[in-house]
Amino acid sequence: MKVLMIGDIFARAGRIVVSKVLPQLIQEYQIDLVVANAENVTHGKSILRQHYDELKDIGVSIFTSGNHIFKNSEVSKYIDEVGDLLKPANMSLYTPGPGTTVVSVKNKTVRITNLMGRSFMDHVDNPYPIFEEIIANDNSDIHLVDFHAEASAEKLAFAWSFDGKITALVGTHTHVQTTDNRILPKGTAYITDLGMCGSFNSIIGAKPEEVITKEKTGLPARFTPSEDLSDLIFSGVVISINEDNNKAEKIERILIHLHNDEDYH
Structure with missing residues (x-):
């Protein structure tokens, strides 16, 4: 089984x-399941139903999220x-929506769980x-976790704590892909952060000048998404899972640049 996160x-x-x-x-890797983090889909915060539908139509199976998921009230509806x-399953019980779900893929039960860090x-x-x-x-046969957190040590500690009890744990939130993809000693596939899909000529997706203003002056600044489409980046991992024993065999980083809005081949 091949899972793209x-x-x-x-x-x-x-x-x-x-x-x-x-x-x-999906075609090149013969992907069976696509999981995408969607907390920043609509103008950098949350995801409108329109954009949810668009991403479903092109192949996303399950959406995970993080601290910005309820920044647009339409999500709650x-x-x-x-x-x-x-x-994130450890958000307040008063917030709507599931924190974990199970789907059937190739006669296997696959659980996807979303959690959030505290640091x-x-x-x-x-x-x-x-x-x-x-x-x-x-x-379930297979268990995939998106751990949405800022601190790398917090992600690592959580993954090591549950090594061998879950199939894979991937980190999200920092928008910068790490190069520590590996199989932990007891068999759990891991990466500290998947990275981001968006404008590469940005500061984690936002217009650089606005972030610089805040960092330099300490004054409040409204961050808006970068509109520079000259260099787009796609980040994620492909996890190969042995269908005989349900163990992760490989976790491969995917990092693709599209220059000048060119088509991907």
């Missing part, structure tokens, strides 16, 4: 590059209805007891 899709630039790259990647848009992030509950409860009540 895609890093944070950021605004219009991210939607463009995913629409160009994803269909061909449809997240329970669709069932395949996840919020330098908005307040969420401790992910450890919540995830331990999910695992205790889970009998």
Whole structure:
């Protein structure tokens, strides 16, 4: 089985590059399941139903998210209805939507769980007891986790804690792909951050001048998505899973640049 997990899709630039790259990647790698982080899809925060539908149409199976998922109120109106848009499972119980879900792929049950870290992030509950409860009540064949967090050590600690108990844990949120993709000692596939899909000539998706203003002066600044489409980036991983024992065999980084809005071949 081949699973493609895609890093944070950021605004219009991210939607463009995913629409160009994803269909061909699915064909090239014979992908069976596509999981994408969607917390930044619409203008950098949250995801409108229109954009959810567009991404579903081009091949995304399951959407994970993070701290920005409820920044657009429209999400609250449809997240329970669709069932395949996840919020972090350790968010407040008062927020709508599932934090974990199970799908059938090639006669296998595949669970996808979304969690969020606590270091330098908005307040969420401790992910450890919540995830331990999910695992205790889970009998799926394969379990994939998107851990949305700022601190690399927090992602690593969580992955090592559950090494061998889950198929894969991938980090999201920093928008910069790390090069530490590997299989941990007990068999869990891991990468600290998948990276981002969006404008490469940006600061994690936003216009550089606005971020620089805030960093340089300390004054408030409104960050808006970069509209530079001259160099688009697509980031993610392909995880190869042995269908006989349900173990991850390989985790391969995908990092693609599209220059001058060219088509991907």
